[in-house]
Amino acid sequence: MSDYVEARYALLIIEQAHNSGDAVARDLIEDLLRDLCPHAVPNEPKESKRVKALQALRTLALGIRHFECLPAAYWQEALRTAGEWCNEAAAA
Secondary structure (H helix, E strand, O other): OOHHHHHHHHHHHHHHHHOOOHHHHHHHHHHHHHHHHHHOOOOOOOOOHHHHHHHHHHHHHHHHHHOOOOOHHHHHHHHHHHHHHHHHHHHO
């Protein structure tokens, strides 16, 4: 997948998960991470938009598993970083 397609896919899945119940959201986010992680770029800079979005997704996945009522900041960060990744990829 191109970087833009991956970023757009991530953004759409995060939005769908956010509008779903906890069990569905957990499955969607964990499946998304499985889809994206095998495509890791060797020596990718830690400050890249993709890396930041994946970090936010991992944090979100952990939060969904451990909190009964997930703080909105987890979703906001995942949506923000995925959106930034998508915008950067679209401009490239």
